[in-house]
Amino acid sequence: MSAPNEPLDPKNEPSLDTSExxxxxxxxxxxxxxxxxxxxxxxxxxxxxxxxxxxxxxxxxxxxxxxxxxxxxxxxxxxxxxxxGTESFAESLIPVRDSLEAALAQPDQSAEAWKDGVEVTLRQLNGAFERNLLKEVAPAEGDAFDPHQHQAISTVPSSLPEGSVVQLLQKGYTIAERVLRPALVMVSSGQSA
Incomplete structure (x- = not known):
């Protein structure tokens, strides 16, 4: 081996195994x-x-x-x-108004002419209601009271069964199955004792 301070000579160096x-x-x-x-x-x-x-x-x-x-x-x-939304309904009502104005514009009319004019106007109005699915609710005497379509104003004793319509006070209306105004009715409370 060489001294610590001496330079290494590669020729004098023992061969090392470098495989490791x-x-x-x-x-x-x-x-x-x-x-x-x-x-x-x-x-x-x-x-x-x-x-x-x-x-x-x-x-x-x-x-x-x-x-x-x-x-x-x-x-x-x-x-x-x-x-x-009301455009179609309004268009249906315009002819009704025209008919009413035309009737009022005629100064000398007989009662029969007025009646005929009002009937024609009512038919126009009913047609407008039908086209726009507006239906009247008018229960007849003896029909069952329906709180979804009728409004009871009072109950009165009558010969009709309890809960039956005794009298129609004002028609109601529905539009496309939805109640616009309920029918105002008087309802039977049954026979009084």
């Missing part, structure tokens, strides 16, 4: 390669995840905008329905 060092280096290189591969895999996964997040965010924004458009269109449709 190569195996250690190969293991370290493989570990570094695996780490690099893992980092590339994580980077790829991160990039793919970021792309998915961006795509989902874009889809979310588009869906949100679509929902807002649908909401706005629905609100516009409701506003238009409220504004123009």
């Amino acid at each position: 060092q190569l195996e250690v280096n190969d293991g370290q290189d493989q570990a570094q390669d695996a780490d690099a591969q893992a980092q590339e895999d994580w980077a790829t996964l991160l990039s793919e995840a970021q792309e998915k997040v961006a795509r989902y965010h874009d889809e979310l924004l588009r869906a949100k905008a679509e929902v807002e458009n649908i909401r706005r269109r629905a609100a516009d449709d409701v506003a238009k329905a409220r504004k123009f």
